[in-house]
Amino acid sequence: MTTTNKFLERIKIHQEKGGTKKFSGTLEQYLQLLESYPNIAVLAHKRLHEQIISHGLTTLDESDHRCNKIFDGEEVKVFDYFSSQFFGMERPLEKVMRFLRSASMRGEESRQVLLLLGPVGAGKSALIEHIKGALEQCDPIYALDGCPIREEPLHLIPRSLREDFAESYGIKIEGDLCPVCRHRLIHEFGGDYTKFPITQSSFSVRGRKGVGVVPPMDPNTQDTSLLIGSEDISKLDLYPEDDPRCLSLNGAFNVGNRGIVEFVEVFKNELEFLHTMITATQEKNVPSPGKQAMIYFDGVILAHCNEAEWNKFKSEHTNEAILDRIVRVNVPYTLEFEQEVKIYKKLIGRSDFECHIAPHTLEVAAMFAVLSRLKPSNKVDPVTKMKIYNGEEIVEKGLIKKVDIKDLREEVEDEGMTGISTRFVMKAIDAALSDSTKNMITPISIRDALIKQVKEQIVNADERKVCLQCLQKSLYEDHLSILEKEITKAFVTAYEEQAESLFNNYLDHAEAYVNSTKVKDRVTNEEMEPDEKFLQTIEEQIGIKGSAKNNFRADITSYMFAKLRRGEVIDWKSYGPLREAIENKLVASVRDISRIVTKSKSRDVKQQKKFNAMVQTLMDNYGYNEDSAEEVIKFASNNLWRDS
Numbered sequence: 001m002t003t004t005n006k007f008l009e010r011i012k013i014h015q016e017k018g019g020t021k022k023f024s025g026t027l028e029q030y031l032q033l034l035e036s037y038p039n040i041a042v043l044a045h046k047r048l049h050e051q052i053i054s055h056g057l058t059t060l061d062e063s064d065h066r067c068n069k070i071f072d073g074e075e076v077k078v079f080d081y082f083s084s085q086f087f088g089m090e091r092p093l094e095k096v097m098r099f100l101r102s103a104s105m106r107g108e109e110s111r112q113v114l115l116l117l118g119p120v121g122a123g124k125s126a127l128i129e130h131i132k133g134a135l136e137q138c139d140p141i142y143a144l145d146g147c148p149i150r151e152e153p154l155h156l157i158p159r160s161l162r163e164d165f166a167e168s169y170g171i172k173i174e175g176d177l178c179p180v181c182r183h184r185l186i187h188e189f190g191g192d193y194t195k196f197p198i199t200q201s202s203f204s205v206r207g208r209k210g211v212g213v214v215p216p217m218d219p220n221t222q223d224t225s226l227l228i229g230s231e232d233i234s235k236l237d238l239y240p241e242d243d244p245r246c247l248s249l250n251g252a253f254n255v256g257n258r259g260i261v262e263f264v265e266v267f268k269n270e271l272e273f274l275h276t277m278i279t280a281t282q283e284k285n286v287p288s289p290g291k292q293a294m295i296y297f298d299g300v301i302l303a304h305c306n307e308a309e310w311n312k313f314k315s316e317h318t319n320e321a322i323l324d325r326i327v328r329v330n331v332p333y334t335l336e337f338e339q340e341v342k343i344y345k346k347l348i349g350r351s352d353f354e355c356h357i358a359p360h361t362l363e364v365a366a367m368f369a370v371l372s373r374l375k376p377s378n379k380v381d382p383v384t385k386m387k388i389y390n391g392e393e394i395v396e397k398g399l400i401k402k403v404d405i406k407d408l409r410e411e412v413e414d415e416g417m418t419g420i421s422t423r424f425v426m427k428a429i430d431a432a433l434s435d436s437t438k439n440m441i442t443p444i445s446i447r448d449a450l451i452k453q454v455k456e457q458i459v460n461a462d463e464r465k466v467c468l469q470c471l472q473k474s475l476y477e478d479h480l481s482i483l484e485k486e487i488t489k490a491f492v493t494a495y496e497e498q499a500e501s502l503f504n505n506y507l508d509h510a511e512a513y514v515n516s517t518k519v520k521d522r523v524t525n526e527e528m529e530p531d532e533k534f535l536q537t538i539e540e541q542i543g544i545k546g547s548a549k550n551n552f553r554a555d556i557t558s559y560m561f562a563k564l565r566r567g568e569v570i571d572w573k574s575y576g577p578l579r580e581a582i583e584n585k586l587v588a589s590v591r592d593i594s595r596i597v598t599k600s601k602s603r604d605v606k607q608q609k610k611f612n613a614m615v616q617t618l619m620d621n622y623g624y625n626e627d628s629a630e631e632v633i634k635f636a637s638n639n640l641w642r643d644s
C-alpha cells in the first residue's frame with residue numbers, strides 16, 4: 001500500500017469515528033441519560049480531576065531510590081498523566097491535584113483561583129497546556145443547544161423543583177439560565193422548558209471551546225469585553241436596547257465556562273481588570289455586558305506569574321481581596337540534576353536535531369543549572385549538596401557522609417526559585433551543536449558553550465563570577481575525575497572481574513584481621529595470616545591511615561555480614577567507601593600505561609593496539625562514538641596527566 005493509500009485509510013477510520021451521532025434531544029431524554037450516568041452533570045473541577053486521575057495514580061515505589069533518598073521515605077503520589085512529561089515536579093503536581101480534588105468536592109477551593117508561581121522556564125505554561133490537553137480528552141458535555149456559553153441543561157429546572165430534583169437524582173443544581181437562553185425560552189418555547197433542545201459539545205483549545213485564555217493586557221487597551229463579551233453594535237439596530245439577542249458572549253469567562261479560564265502573567269494586569277476574576281470565583285457569577293443579570297460561571301481558573309510580579313502585587317494591601325481568593329502553588333526548578341537531564345532529553349527529542357550526544361554531556365549542563373539554583377549551606381560545599389539532592393551517597397575519608405537531606409532543605413527557604421533556567425541551557429546545547437563540525441556535543445563543547453553564554457548574557461557581575469567558577473573549576477574537575485575512571489575502566493581488561501576479586505580478597509583478609517583468625521586460601525586451603533600490606537594498599541586509596549584502619553575494617557565486615565544475613569547479595573559496589581578504594585586502586589594500577597598510551601604522539605604497534613582497544617571499549621560499553629571518544633581522550637591527556 002502506498003503512503004497515500006495508507007493515510008486515506010486512516011482518514012476514513014477517523015471520519016467514521018467522528019461520525020458517531022451527536023446526542024440531540026430534550027430535557028426528558030437528558031434526564032433519562034442522567035439516571036444511568038449521573039457523572040455527565042458534574043461541575044468543571046470534578047470533570048477535570050476525574051479525567052486526569054483516570055490515566056492512573058500510583059505512589060512512588062519504596063524500592064525506588066528517589067523515594068528514600070529524595071523524599072525521605074514519605075509517600076509521593078505519581079500521576080501518570082504527568083509523569084512521562086514532567087520531571088522532578090512531584091510535589092507541585094501533588095498540590096495542583098489536591099486543589100482540584102477539594103474543589104471537585106465543592107469546597108472552598110472551588111471558589112478559588114489556582115496560581116502557579118515560579119521562575120522563568122520552570123514549566124508553568126507547559127503544565128497548564130498539558131492540563132488543558134486533559135480537558136480535550138474528556139467526553140463531550142451536554143449543553144443547551146445554541147447557548148453561547150454552552151450551559152448545563154439542568155439550568156432549565158425551575159428553582160421550585162430543585163429540592164425535589166436533588167432528592168430524586170442526588171444532584172444539587174447550581175446556576176440559572178443565561179440571559180440568551182432565558183430570552184429564547186420565553187419567546188421561542190413559550191416558557192415550556194421541556195421543549196428546549198439539548199445537544200452535545202466537546203472541548204477544544206484551539207476552537208476556544210471550554211478554554212478561555214486571557215493574555216496580559218496593556219493598561220490602555222484593557223477592556224473587560226475580553227473577559228465577559230460585549231454588546232454587538234451591529235445588532236443594536238435590529239433589537240430593542242437591552243435585548244439579550246444583542247449580546248456577544250465571547251469573553252474568556254464565556255468560552256471557558258464548564259472548562260478552564262487561564263490568566264497568563266496575571267499580575268501584569270490592572271486591578272480593575274481582575275475584579276471580574278473575584279466575582280467569578282466568589283460568587284460563581286460574571287457580569288453580563290449591558291444591563292443584563294449576572295451570568296453563572298462554572299470553571300477552573302488557572303493563573304501563572306513569576307515571583308517579582310507576585311511580590312509587587314502582594315505588597316499592596318488594596319489587593320487583599322484577590323489575595324484571599326488565591327491558592328498558590330510554587331513551581332520551582334528541579335534541584336535533582338538527573339531529573340533536569342530528562343527535561344533536556346524531552347526537549348531535544350522534540351526538535352529536529354539528530355546528533356551524537358557523548359556520555360555526561362547533558363549531566364554536565366544539568367549540574368551547572370542545579371548548582372546555580374542552590375543556596376549556600378553551612379554544612380556542605382555546593383557540589384556535595386548538589387549530589388545529595390540528587391540522592392547520591394557521599395564518601396568522605398572512608399566514611400559515608402551522614403548528611404540529612406531534610407536538614408539541608410531546612411537551612412534555606414524557597415530554593416529553586418532562582419538560577420539558570422532550562423531555556424538557558426537549551427540555548428547553549430543548540431549553540432554547541434551548531435558549532436560542531438562532527439555533528440555531536442560533548443561535555444567539553446557544552447561547557448565551552450555555557451561559558452560563552454554566561455559571559456554574554458549574565459549581566460550581574462557576582463552571578464557571572466559564580467557561574468564561571470562553577471563551570472571552570474567545580475564541574476571541570478568533576479568531569480575529569482569521572483573521565484579518569486572511565487578511561488581506566490576501558491584500559492583494564494575485565495575490569496569488573498578484577499574489581500570483584502580485589503573485593504573478595506579484601507573482605508577475607510579484613511574479616512580475619514578483625515576476628516584475629518587466619519585466612520584460608522580459596523584454592524589450596526592453606527591457612528595464612530591476614531595480609532597487612534595488601535589491606536593497606538587498598539585503604540590508602542581513600543586516605544585511611546594508622547589506627548583508622550581498625551574501625552574501617554570492623555565497619556565493613558559487620559556491614560557486609562549484616563547484609564548477607566538479610567539474604568542480600570553483596571558485591572564490590574555494595575559499600576561506597578570500599579568501592580571507591582577499589583576503583584582508585586585499579587586506576588592507579590594502569591595510570592602510567594594509560595598516560596603513555598594516550599599522550600604519546602607516535603605509538604608503537606603494541607601501544608596503538610592498546611589505544612584502539614580502549615577506544616573500542618569506550619564505544620561499546622560507554623556510549624561514545626569514535627569522534628567523541630577521541631575528543632575526550634585528548635582532553636584527558638592534556639588536562640589529567642599534564643606532567644608527571
Ligand SMILES: Nc1ncnc2c1ncn2[C@@H]1O[C@H](COP(=O)(O)OP(=O)(O)OP(=O)(O)O)[C@@H](O)[C@H]1O
Pocket residue numbers: 085086087088089118119120121122123124125126127305306334343346347422423
Ligand atoms: N520540570 C519539568 N519537567 C518537564 N519539562 C519542563 C520542566 N520544567 C521546564 N520544562 C520545559 O521547559 C520549557 C519551558 O517551560 P515553560 O515555557 O512552561 O516555562 P514557564 O514557567 O511558563 O516560563 P515563563 O515564566 O518564562 O513563561 C517547556 O518546554 C517545558 O516543557
Ligand SMILES: [Mg+2]
Pocket residue numbers: 124125126
Ligand atoms: Mg510561560
